[in-house]
Amino acid sequence: MRILVCVKRVPATGGQISLTADARDIDTRYLGFTISPHEECAVEEAVRIVETHGGTSVVLTLGPASAVDQLRDAMAIGIERAVLLETDGSDWDPGATASAIVDAIRGLEAADGPFDVILFGNESADSGGFQVGIRVADALDRPIVSGAKGLAIDGGSATVRRQAAGGWEEFDIELPAVVSVREGINLPRYPSVPGRLRAKKKDIEHVTPERRPLGPELIRLSVPVEQSASVEILGTGPEAAPRVVEILREIGVL
Amino acid sequence: MSGILALVEHDAGRPDRLSLEALALAGDLAGRLGVGVEAVVIGAGAEAVAGSLGAYGVSTAHVVRHDRLDAYAPMAWASALGGVIAAGGYDAVITAGSERGTEVLAHVAARTGLPLAANVVGVDLGERWTVTRQRWAGSLLEEAWLDGTPHLLTVAPHGVPASEPDPAAQPAAVQQVTPELTDADMRVRVARTVPAATDRISLTDAKVVVGGGRGIGSSEGFAMLEELATLLGGAIGVSRVATSLGWRPHAEQIGQTGARIAPDLYIACGISGAIQHIVGCKSAKRILVINKDPEAPIFGRATYAVVGDVHAIVPAITAEIRRTS
Ligand SMILES: Cc1cc2nc3c(=O)[nH]c(=O)nc-3n(C[C@H](O)[C@H](O)[C@H](O)COP(=O)(O)OP(=O)(O)OC[C@H]3O[C@@H](n4cnc5c(N)ncnc54)[C@H](O)[C@@H]3O)c2cc1C
Ligand SMILES: Nc1ncnc2c1ncn2[C@@H]1O[C@H](COP(=O)(O)O)[C@@H](O)[C@H]1O
Numbered sequence: 140m141r142i143l144v145c146v147k148r149v150p151a152t153g154g155q156i157s158l159t160a161d162a163r164d165i166d167t168r169y170l171g172f173t174i175s176p177h178e179e180c181a182v183e184e185a186v187r188i189v190e191t192h193g194g195t196s197v198v199l200t201l202g203p204a205s206a207v208d209q210l211r212d213a214m215a216i217g218i219e220r221a222v223l224l225e226t227d228g229s230d231w232d233p234g235a236t237a238s239a240i241v242d243a244i245r246g247l248e249a250a251d252g253p254f255d256v257i258l259f260g261n262e263s264a265d266s267g268g269f270q271v272g273i274r275v276a277d278a279l280d281r282p283i284v285s286g287a288k289g290l291a292i293d294g295g296s297a298t299v300r301r302q303a304a305g306g307w308e309e310f311d312i313e314l315p316a317v318v319s320v321r322e323g324i325n326l327p328r329y330p331s332v333p334g335r336l337r338a339k340k341k342d343i344e345h346v347t348p349e350r351r352p353l354g355p356e357l358i359r360l361s362v363p364v365e366q367s368a369s370v371e372i373l374g375t376g377p378e379a380a381p382r383v384v385e386i387l388r389e390i391g392v393l
Numbered sequence: 394m395s396g397i398l399a400l401v402e403h404d405a406g407r408p409d410r411l412s413l414e415a416l417a418l419a420g421d422l423a424g425r426l427g428v429g430v431e432a433v434v435i436g437a438g439a440e441a442v443a444g445s446l447g448a449y450g451v452s453t454a455h456v457v458r459h460d461r462l463d464a465y466a467p468m469a470w471a472s473a474l475g476g477v478i479a480a481g482g483y484d485a486v487i488t489a490g491s492e493r494g495t496e497v498l499a500h501v502a503a504r505t506g507l508p509l510a511a512n513v514v515g516v517d518l519g520e521r522w523t524v525t526r527q528r529w530a531g532s533l534l535e536e537a538w539l540d541g542t543p544h545l546l547t548v549a550p551h552g553v554p555a556s557e558p559d560p561a562a563q564p565a566a567v568q569q570v571t572p573e574l575t576d577a578d579m580r581v582r583v584a585r586t587v588p589a590a591t592d593r594i595s596l597t598d599a600k601v602v603v604g605g606g607r608g609i610g611s612s613e614g615f616a617m618l619e620e621l622a623t624l625l626g627g628a629i630g631v632s633r634v635a636t637s638l639g640w641r642p643h644a645e646q647i648g649q650t651g652a653r654i655a656p657d658l659y660i661a662c663g664i665s666g667a668i669q670h671i672v673g674c675k676s677a678k679r680i681l682v683i684n685k686d687p688e689a690p691i692f693g694r695a696t697y698a699v700v701g702d703v704h705a706i707v708p709a710i711t712a713e714i715r716r717t718s
Contacts, residue, residue, distance in 0.1 A: 153667055154690030156533055165533075176633065176650040234508055262511075264649070266528055266535075269490075269511040269547070270499040277503035282468075282580040285496045298584075301492070304404065306589040308465070310581055322650040323643030326636075354508030355524065355537035363534050365675070370682075370692055376701035377709035383681070384713045386697060390679060392601050392625055392658050393714065 140194035140292070141251070144185040144258040145240060145272075146178040146213065148206040149265040155362075162359040163230070165265075174209050176322040177260035183327035184290060184320055185258055186217035192292060194255075195219050197247065201239050203228035207343050214338035215330035221341065222247070224348040233266070234353025237274035243346055244279065256297070259319040261286050276317035283317040284310045288324045396428045398481060398543070399451075400474055400488040400497065403434065403442040411489035413449065413555035415548045418513070419487045420450040420556060425518055426484060431455065432565070433477050435470055436462055440567070447565040448558035454565040461574050465493065466582035471500030473572040478505075478543065485544040495547050507541040512549035527552065530649040532668040550653075551676070594628045596645060601627030602656045604647060604674070605635055608663015608684065608703050612640040617707045618662060624714050630654060630674075632664045648673035662703045666691025683707065 150165050151173040157166040174182075185196045198213040200206045201224040210221035224239050231239070248254065257279075259272035276283035289300030289307075292314070299310045299318055330338075373382045387393040399419040401412045408416070416430065423430045429452040434443045436457075443454035457473040474497060478486055486501070488494030490512045502509035514534070515525040524539045527549045539546065596602065603622040605615055615629065622629050630647040631640070647654055649669040659677035664670060666682075666689055674680065675694070682695040683703050692698055699706055 152529070152532075152669075154665065156529070156668060176637075232508070234502075234506075237503075264529065267512060267530065268509075269495045270502060270509055273496060273499040274503040277500065280577075284581055285467075286492050300587075303492075303586065307587040308583045309585045309587065311584045312581055322646070323636075326639060326643075353506075354541070355510045355526070355535075355539045358523065358536040358538060360528070361534045361536070363531070367693060370695040371697050373681075373697050373699050375699070377705045379699040379701070379706065380709035380713040383697075383699060383710050384717060386681075387625070387658075387714070390658065392627075393718075 140188055140192045140255045141253065142185040142188050142194065142196040142256050142258065143199060143244065143247070143254045144178075144181045144196065144213070144218065145199050146174040146182065146209055146260070147200060147263045147265070148172050148174065148202045148209045149263070158360055158362065162361065163357060164360070172205070172208060174212075175260045175262070175264035177262065177320055179327045180322050180324050181258040181260055181320040182213045182216065182218060183325050187325065188256065188292060189217070197222060199240065199243060200224065201231060201236055201348060202226060210343055211338045211341075212330065214341055215334040216328055217334070221343045222346060223343055224346050226348065230266070230357050231350065232353055232355060233268035233270045234274065235351050237271045237278070238351050239348035240271065240275050241278045242349065244275070246346070253315050255314045256292070257281075257315075257317045259317065261319045261321045272317055272319040279317070281315055281317050282312045283319065284312060285319045287318050287320050290318055290320075290324065395426070395482060395484050396431050397423045397426075398431050398433065398478060398483045398486045400486075400494055401432045401434050401442065401446065402489060402491060402493055403438060406438055406441045408442055408446065408449065409489070410555060411491045411494070411548070411550050414551070414553050415487050415489045415494070416449045416451070417556040418516070418548050418553050419485075422485060422516060422518070423450070428484060429453070431481070431483075433457060433474055435473055436465070443567045444564060447562045448560060449556045450559070450562065451565040453568055455568045455570045457570045457572055459572055459574060461579060464583045466579055467493070467496045468500055468581055469572075469574050469578040470497045471504065472574055472578050473570070475501050475504060476572045477570060483543040485546065488547050490547040490550050490552075498545055498547055502545050507543075507545050508539060509545040509547075510537065510539045511547045512552065513546045514549050514552040516546070529668065530672040532672055594626070596628045596630055596647070596652050597654055599628035599654070600657045601625040602630040602647075602654050602659045602677070603627050604630040604632070604659060604661045604664055605641075606632035606662070606664035607634040609635065609640070610663075610704070614704070615641065617704070617711065621660070621707055621711050624711060627656070630659070632670050661691055662707060664691055665689045666694060
């Protein structure tokens with residue numbers, strides 16, 4: 140099996156978000172970076188497919204030079220190759236992102252043969268466009284199932300399971316195929332120290348992508364105004380219990 | 394011709410809640426543009442739903458019938474919707490920001506080469522449209538230019554109020570549509586559905602949710618939260634730390650990549666209040682925080698709070714409930 144997984148570098152925001160002065164980006168001066176939990180699960184799924192069925196796995200991202208960190212994180216848990224479509228770090232719309240990924244996939248497949256499965260996150264953590272995977276699948280004329288919380292590969296086909304009203308729905312698809320994954324499909328492993336060291340030494344292939352903007356075109360960001368609750372401190376430590384229970388009765392949950 | 398076209402998903406003969414939100418935005422745009430709202434309804438039971446849509450401001454409902462559409466098939470739905478779009482010359486096509494609405498419209502966008510804005514909460518009309526859409530699951534808003542004929546957008550779940558029925562409205566005219574479907578359209582379709590186990594109170598419907606995060610310390614630590622949840626007839630919800638450490642199943646996770654809850658009371662124990670957690674619980678009517686660090690961001694979201702060690706406080710609350718009932 141040849142598996143490709145696509146991830147996006149995003150800031151690991153904590154309790155609140157601050158914006159840059161031009162309001163076009165998150166102020167990341169004091170932040171670390173990560174990928175979406177959905178994508179972490181997609182990376183884990185790629186590693187598991189190769190562990191079970193044999194083959195090779197490749198991780199790809201479109202982002203700034205510093206996104207090699209996220210590629211190395213993926214290699215640290217067992218992805219073999221990494222490709223960076225290097226940008227200046229500005230915001231690429233989902234259409235432009237998808238076309239650049241399609242170009243890269245065509246190049247990789249021309250060199251080494253088709254990918255049996257291409258994995259995406261269900262949506263990116265930051266922009267949440269909910270479309271890059273579908274645009275890529277459409278351009279490659281491959282079936283795609285979104286929102287996968289279960290993936291079982293059997294020879295040339297796969298069964299994909301996702302949550303639906305009242306339970307689960309299952310799709311049987313032929314490979315090659317595209318699957319976008321939701322967190323919960325698996326529990327990603329933590330990288331081992333030798334895994335990290337190995338990943339550090341690996342080469343990363345750099346490609347300069349062609350940018351074909353499609354839209355939507357970012358104008359500015361804003362932090363939504365939420366009415367700030369005024370908190371009533373009921374007490375400190377276990378002595379607060381009687382007051383808590385009083386409140387539970389007052390609001391009718393007891 | 395012009396107008397706004399909305400895809401209406403339905404359940405048990407009625408448009409579903411998120412589709413009513415999509416119809417509300419469609420109606421608002423149509424009113425401002427001085428055009429009508431049309432709808433596309435697909436699958437078994439579509440006919441009955443179509444008839445009722447006049448009350449939600451729909452002038453024409455396109456009912457898509459095809460024997461290959463008995464089971465849900467996203468690419469086939471996109472072909473059906475695409476057929477209506479191609480014949481109609483619409484200003485905008487709107488779906489709910491549901492799993493299905495989103496993927497169907499993304500297929501349409503991919504095939505037509507048009508941009509798509511997901512999870513929109515507002516639109517400003519002008520020579521170029523600007524949309525306000527959610528990023529980071531709603532922790533951040535983006536204003537963006539959205540071009541395209543038609544403009545393609547999905548409506549953020551619970552981002553706009555649902556359309557209210559007007560019983561005096563004219564019924565919608567029903568237009569039958571038989572789409573042309575190819576074998577390629579049928580490559581992805583629901584082969585089986587499997588009902589969920591229903592022995593527990595569902596997290597998204599629970600009136601009380603007792604939540605635990607890193608501060609609970611271990612999977613064993615959740616026994617005290619389960620005891621409290623049982624006394625309150627509630628469900629357990631957790632932060633991502635509790636799932637990624639393997640303490641609890643992901644099905645219990647609240648937040649950006651977990652469940653969105655709206656209980657009467659959410660009791661957040663040993664949870665710091667990262668924005669990705671907050672987006673999942675901000676619709677709770679009240680939040681009771683139990684945390685040893687009074688500087689934790691979650692206090693900014695709390696209605697009530699107790700400062701201190703959750704391992705001492707939760708058992709004391711449980712004991713007090715038992716003592717006084
Ligand atoms: C793209 C993305 C998506 C994410 N999606 C989600 C999501 O869906 N859901 C989610 O929850 N997170 C999500 N996260 C992770 C999120 O950013 C936080 O890391 C996570 O919510 C923190 O969990 P926590 O509050 O349990 O842990 P921490 O942030 O470590 O907080 C622990 C809290 O417990 C308190 N505490 C410790 N010991 C005690 C004690 N004995 N008694 C009382 N209090 C104590 C501490 O004071 C602290 O406030 C996401 C992150 C990213 C980047
Ligand atoms: N810049 C990027 N580089 C690589 N993959 C990406 C990028 N942006 C989005 N993706 C992939 O596409 C998925 C959906 O993104 P989106 O359409 O933005 O919600 C993500 O979860 C990633 O798997």
